[in-house]
Amino acid sequence: MELYYAPMEGITGYLHRNVSRAVFPDIDKYMTPFIAANQKGKLSTKEKNDILPDHNKGMYVIPQILTNQADCFLAVERTLREYGYTELNLNLGCPSKTVVTKYRGSGFLAKPEELDHFLEEVFARTECEISLKTRIGVEDGEEFERLLEIYNKYPLKELIVHPRTQKDYYRNHPNMEWYTYAVEHGKAPLCYNGDITDVTSYKTFMKAYPDTIKVMIGRGLLVNPGLAGMLKGKAAPSKEQIREYHDRMYEVYREHMPGDRVVLFKMKELWYYLAQHFTDSAKYAKKIRKAERLPVYESAVNALFAEQDFVS
Numbered sequence: 039m040e041l042y043y044a045p046m047e048g049i050t051g052y053l054h055r056n057v058s059r060a061v062f063p064d065i066d067k068y069m070t071p072f073i074a075a076n077q078k079g080k081l082s083t084k085e086k087n088d089i090l091p092d093h094n095k096g097m098y099v100i101p102q103i104l105t106n107q108a109d110c111f112l113a114v115e116r117t118l119r120e121y122g123y124t125e126l127n128l129n130l131g132c133p134s135k136t137v138v139t140k141y142r143g144s145g146f147l148a149k150p151e152e153l154d155h156f157l158e159e160v161f162a163r164t165e166c167e168i169s170l171k172t173r174i175g176v177e178d179g180e181e182f183e184r185l186l187e188i189y190n191k192y193p194l195k196e197l198i199v200h201p202r203t204q205k206d207y208y209r210n211h212p213n214m215e216w217y218t219y220a221v222e223h224g225k226a227p228l229c230y231n232g233d234i235t236d237v238t239s240y241k242t243f244m245k246a247y248p249d250t251i252k253v254m255i256g257r258g259l260l261v262n263p264g265l266a267g268m269l270k271g272k273a274a275p276s277k278e279q280i281r282e283y284h285d286r287m288y289e290v291y292r293e294h295m296p297g298d299r300v301v302l303f304k305m306k307e308l309w310y311y312l313a314q315h316f317t318d319s320a321k322y323a324k325k326i327r328k329a330e331r332l333p334v335y336e337s338a339v340n341a342l343f344a345e346q347d348f349v350s
């Protein structure tokens with residue numbers, strides 16, 4: 039089984055990636071949060087930092103691109119090739135309003151003809167291997183029939199399917215009827231993504247789709263950073279490992295983020311997920327959420343680690 043770390047904008051940048059890798063080295067591939075492509079193929083400082091080979095040593099990293107313009111895709115491809123990347127991913131899943139109203143991310147799924155032309159042009163000129171990360175439609179899973187017909191025309195490296203619609207955001211459950219449709223009718227190698235949160239949900243999924251060889255996990259790895267190891271037969275992470283994961287993350291953010299407020303913001307975001315597997319975590323999570331200074335934050339975290347357990 040190949041396990042992929044899903045891209046999560048604002049969370050899974052290279053600092054997060056390196057710390058996760060150092061403590062829990064069971065992920066096979068990492069996808070970067072999306073790079074918003076422009077005509078010149080220029081990367082922002084944040085995007086450049088995220089893909090620099092020196093910042094991603096020892097990891098298989100796939101840069102993800104967000105655009106609906108073939109020229110922009112190919113321009114950023116040229117830039118990424120200069121850094122040595124030969125595999126790229128197109129984001130056809132982002133559900134956020136600001137992205138969707140520009141017909142990008144899952145918004146691009148509303149324009150299947152344009153999407154087809156885009157892919158035609160990209161595949162005619164690309165020098166990379168290209169995968170797609172897609173939702174099943176904008177409003178309704180029925181749209182996926184047409185979308186898959188389009189995807190099947192191109193030599194995709196792989197098709198990563200998160201079987202929700204744009205309208206679903208992260209609500210409801212993945213629509214497994216349409217994932218089954220992808221299994222039965224898709225030509226590209228498939229990777230499943232969506233709501234694999236623990237060993238039980240993984241086993242249930244694998245029982246239904248025993249031929250699966252690629253699974254991408256996002257939030258499940260944030261709530262339990264040791265989940266990939268568990269899915270590969272390792273023991274559940276100990277509280278000491280979670281502490282190490284936390285401490286290293288805190289250290290790199292303090293080293294690289296511009297000021298305590300940003301560090302606190304990043305750490306609170308981490309705890310939004312990480313607190314979920316601690317026993318009786320509500321009051322500690324509240325203190326962490328309310329902390330406005332690092333010493334207050336640290337004492338809330340110390341109390342949580344000292345007084346509660348991590349159970350996965």
Ligand SMILES: Cc1cc2nc3c(=O)[nH]c(=O)nc-3n(C[C@H](O)[C@H](O)[C@H](O)COP(=O)(O)O)c2cc1C
Binds near residue numbers: 046047071130132231
């Ligand atoms: C905070 C956040 C940011 C995300 N950013 C991206 C992104 O940049 N690109 C992308 O393709 N998906 C993004 N996603 C979607 C995830 O990659 C994944 O498809 C989704 O969370 C479903 O998988 P999961 O149930 O395993 O978390 C994001 C999700 C979250 C929660």
